[in-house]
Amino acid sequence: MSFDRLQKRIDEMQNPTVVGLDPALAHIPPYIIEKHIGEKGETLEAAAAAVTEWGLGLVDALCDIVPAVKPQLAYYEALGPYGLMALKTISEYAKAKGMYVIFDGKRNDISSTAEAYSAAYLGTTTVGGSEIFAYDADALTVNAYLGSDCIKPFIETAVKHDKAVFALVKTSNPSAGEIQDLYFCKDYKQGKQGKKGIQGTESDIRIYTAVGDLMEEISRDTIGKFGFTRVGAVVGATYPEEIEFLRKRLKNTFFLVPGYGAQGRSAEDVARAFDDNGRGAIINASRSIVAAWKKSGGEFKTAARDEALKMREELKRII
Amino acid sequence: MSFDRLQKRIDEMQNPTVVGLDPALAHIPPYIIEKHIGEKGETLEAAAAAVTEWGLGLVDALCDIVPAVKPQLAYYEALGPYGLMALKTISEYAKAKGMYVIFDGKRNDISSTAEAYSAAYLGTTTVGGSEIFAYDADALTVNAYLGSDCIKPFIETAVKHDKAVFALVKTSNPSAGEIQDLYFCKDYKQGKQGKKGIQGTESDIRIYTAVGDLMEEISRDTIGKFGFTRVGAVVGATYPEEIEFLRKRLKNTFFLVPGYGAQGRSAEDVARAFDDNGRGAIINASRSIVAAWKKSGGEFKTAARDEALKMREELKRII
Numbered sequence: 001m002s003f004d005r006l007q008k009r010i011d012e013m014q015n016p017t018v019v020g021l022d023p024a025l026a027h028i029p030p031y032i033i034e035k036h037i038g039e040k041g042e043t044l045e046a047a048a049a050a051v052t053e054w055g056l057g058l059v060d061a062l063c064d065i066v067p068a069v070k071p072q073l074a075y076y077e078a079l080g081p082y083g084l085m086a087l088k089t090i091s092e093y094a095k096a097k098g099m100y101v102i103f104d105g106k107r108n109d110i111s112s113t114a115e116a117y118s119a120a121y122l123g124t125t126t127v128g129g130s131e132i133f134a135y136d137a138d139a140l141t142v143n144a145y146l147g148s149d150c151i152k153p154f155i156e157t158a159v160k161h162d163k164a165v166f167a168l169v170k171t172s173n174p175s176a177g178e179i180q181d182l183y184f185c186k187d188y189k190q191g192k193q194g195k196k197g198i199q200g201t202e203s204d205i206r207i208y209t210a211v212g213d214l215m216e217e218i219s220r221d222t223i224g225k226f227g228f229t230r231v232g233a234v235v236g237a238t239y240p241e242e243i244e245f246l247r248k249r250l251k252n253t254f255f256l257v258p259g260y261g262a263q264g265r266s267a268e269d270v271a272r273a274f275d276d277n278g279r280g281a282i283i284n285a286s287r288s289i290v291a292a293w294k295k296s297g298g299e300f301k302t303a304a305r306d307e308a309l310k311m312r313e314e315l316k317r318i319i
Numbered sequence: 320m321s322f323d324r325l326q327k328r329i330d331e332m333q334n335p336t337v338v339g340l341d342p343a344l345a346h347i348p349p350y351i352i353e354k355h356i357g358e359k360g361e362t363l364e365a366a367a368a369a370v371t372e373w374g375l376g377l378v379d380a381l382c383d384i385v386p387a388v389k390p391q392l393a394y395y396e397a398l399g400p401y402g403l404m405a406l407k408t409i410s411e412y413a414k415a416k417g418m419y420v421i422f423d424g425k426r427n428d429i430s431s432t433a434e435a436y437s438a439a440y441l442g443t444t445t446v447g448g449s450e451i452f453a454y455d456a457d458a459l460t461v462n463a464y465l466g467s468d469c470i471k472p473f474i475e476t477a478v479k480h481d482k483a484v485f486a487l488v489k490t491s492n493p494s495a496g497e498i499q500d501l502y503f504c505k506d507y508k509q510g511k512q513g514k515k516g517i518q519g520t521e522s523d524i525r526i527y528t529a530v531g532d533l534m535e536e537i538s539r540d541t542i543g544k545f546g547f548t549r550v551g552a553v554v555g556a557t558y559p560e561e562i563e564f565l566r567k568r569l570k571n572t573f574f575l576v577p578g579y580g581a582q583g584r585s586a587e588d589v590a591r592a593f594d595d596n597g598r599g600a601i602i603n604a605s606r607s608i609v610a611a612w613k614k615s616g617g618e619f620k621t622a623a624r625d626e627a628l629k630m631r632e633e634l635k636r637i638i
Contacts, residue, residue, distance in 0.1 A: 042449035074439060078453055106428050107393070125366065127365060145490075147494030173468055179526065184526070214497060
């Protein structure tokens, strides 16, 4: 249940890493792109074919040492419908190789549309008398700005098909705080007149805390055997103090932590994302692994595997 | 520039309506779905073919009386890559017929990924020496929870290709207020101790106001000849008082207003979205128009056109 499948795989591999399969074309070795342009011309179809070859190669290079992959949907979408075909092919291959597949799409909308998104990525679409999985990912990232009624359809689908979501709580980008760090008060008079004052510490009354609390509250009855609900949280490694605060507060929330590696954060920073048992978080690295060939000069699969092994050792050291 | 193209088309047609092309399969007449299942079996490919036939038919039925369409991406994504092909076909046809096409995807992510989303839907992807539009929509809805650095890539692309975005400010769903309506204070001590109190009215210190203000601020140098920037706002018709407040406050922001029709709001409610010149807003209706055949019993194109004409008359009455 819940994040049980993911946590079990992390435990078995002793590696809480998810590799971001983000096919910015600059991450793909030029010889692969040139080969497909030679066959299909300078087209999005050629680019998608190059992405597919690259993605399948990375799955082969990583599937026995890394528990999960996280394709960033934007890069596939930038190649039009062919890009989505590449996403489907790579994702199905990764699943067949035993990997846990997190689609990073940061989707959401009003509840009827949230149902369509959950059907698209985690559940099924009904055509005539057939129930068909369009993608069948294991998890999807979602945006919670619209509130709980837009998260609930994802929870229902997740329960039905043993899937999960990660809601954005505190993101890793520089301007994350503009909205997320605002202090809030539920009672206007509290804020306006300060008669009673706001209860709690500074972190207690940040917007990201309100979002995190809400997500844990609405998913409480989906807690699995490792103690985590089906609604995880995206918490950026770039804000280590916030990770520490949120880890203590959201005891039943599994964290997806971007910002390690290319975004500049160390193993010590991300250590705070794990609970006392060394569980409850998975650390994402994208560029530093999938584009490692650019730094090392070696073959892209070998370079990615070497870098993933290095990251595993670094994380082992701190958990 | 900016929303100038859209406003001009609204003025010419005297109709500030955008029709939501949301292909929930239940909105499509069964005879169309059955025909394609007969040809392609119970597959997502058959469903996508039915969606394409339905969408092209609606564009034919509406293009001379409605200035814009808004495909809701979730429903296309639920059909897998074939669904995206349907989206591309319908969107290109609508553009060829002169319609302004707003992709409703509510996308966003950290800035490098936001660049990929803006390339995907508003701009181009570079393959070899070629710049290729994957979809070439006129506008895209985006989520602003991550702050300004994730909106800026969209603004850059919009300026380059004469496009626009709509950021979620106050959404139309019942739980919109859980996060969006929280009161905020920038200074913790203000909130905590109330020494100075918070300045302004109740609405001044809502999270949705902070988001709206931020969007107008960062897009100020993109104001076009009608006075609107390239970053519009989604403001739900289901909250008429908030629309009125935001219309007065965000004088340079073009509004996309969902919630009319099937979500229950009247012409009087949405009248508040327009400025003193009767400009600056477009009202969305989806189910009430595209699934009108279910109520009228007539042919789907005729039923949609009749309902769109009715909506145009209702809106004319109040502007």
